[in-house]
Amino acid sequence: MSATTIxxxxxxxxxxxxxxxxxxxLWAFPLLWSVAATVLPHGSPMxxxxxxxxxxxxxxxxxxxxNSIITSGGVTLIVLAISAACGYAISQLDFYGRKVLWxxxxxxxxxxxxxxxxxxxxLMHQWKLINTWPGVILPQLIAPxxxxxxxxxxxSVPREFREAALIDGARHWEIFLRIYLxxxxxxxxxxxxxxxxxxxxxxxxxxxxxxxxxxxxxxxAATQLGMYGVDGLAxxxxxxxxxxxxxxxxxxxxxxxxxxxxxxxx
Numbered sequence: 001m002s003a004t005t006i007x008x009x010x011x012x013x014x015x016x017x018x019x020x021x022x023x024x025x026l027w028a029f030p031l032l033w034s035v036a037a038t039v040l041p042h043g044s045p046m047x048x049x050x051x052x053x054x055x056x057x058x059x060x061x062x063x064x065x066x067n068s069i070i071t072s073g074g075v076t077l078i079v080l081a082i083s084a085a086c087g088y089a090i091s092q093l094d095f096y097g098r099k100v101l102w103x104x105x106x107x108x109x110x111x112x113x114x115x116x117x118x119x120x121x122x123l124m125h126q127w128k129l130i131n132t133w134p135g136v137i138l139p140q141l142i143a144p145x146x147x148x149x150x151x152x153x154x155x156s157v158p159r160e161f162r163e164a165a166l167i168d169g170a171r172h173w174e175i176f177l178r179i180y181l182x183x184x185x186x187x188x189x190x191x192x193x194x195x196x197x198x199x200x201x202x203x204x205x206x207x208x209x210x211x212x213x214x215x216x217x218x219x220x221a222a223t224q225l226g227m228y229g230v231d232g233l234a235x236x237x238x239x240x241x242x243x244x245x246x247x248x249x250x251x252x253x254x255x256x257x258x259x260x261x262x263x264x265x266x
Contacts, residue, residue, distance in 0.1 A: 064218040072199035087150025
């Protein structure tokens with residue numbers, strides 16, 4: 001490779017790096033502006049103490065965090081349990097309607113959850129679950145992508161494991177819990193992180209189903225402190241802080257989960 005070609009490639013790489021930096025700054029500008037607006041709302045370095053002190057100690061931020069933790073944790077645990085069991089059944093068991101069930105799951109993957117919100121709201125109202133944790137959790141349990149990921153993994157496990165366990169007298173639930181599930185703790189961890197983040201960041205459904213301030217999730221409650229005020233910006237930043245920290249700590253697992261979700265084969 002000639003020196004001219006190397007210089008040309010270096011110049012292209014430099015231009016791409018500069019373009020990436022500009023795009024990153026444009027993406028981060030709203031966040032940087034929000035931080036600056038809450039730290040220096042009136043030009044005084046100490047104004048952030050008043051702003052964040054009010055949000056932390058004079059609002060129900062602790063209760064809102066608790067609501068988010070309970071609902072997001074509940075969604076994560078239930079989705080993982082249902083998806084793992086369903087994925088194992090479709091992959092390893094032979095039962096009537098198996099192919100139909102698999103087609104329904106694949107079809108539901110293509111339907112946006114937002115299209116079902118009206119039906120969900122009427123159901124929650126009929127079941128008297130408005131302004132309750134179950135009312136927030138139940139409609140968020142529709143996660144066909146998790147079933148598909150588990151099914152694909154269980155398909156890759158050698159069937160000799162299951163056949164040997166059946167010969168030894170193991171039952172289906174024992175094979176699932178003691179053989180198949182321990183083999184995919186990495187996948188389960190990655191899915192748990194991304195499902196929890198998605199449930200924590202959910203806004204539209206918790207906003208519709210909860211009207212009592214004490215039952216709101218932190219993402220919804222942040223809007224109640226003034227959508228365009230400094231207090232609202234501070235609450236929004238504090239609402240997203242745990243997820244930002246979790247993403248930094250588990251970035252590799254989150255990336256794995258996204259790659260598994262986007263790499264699904266039919």
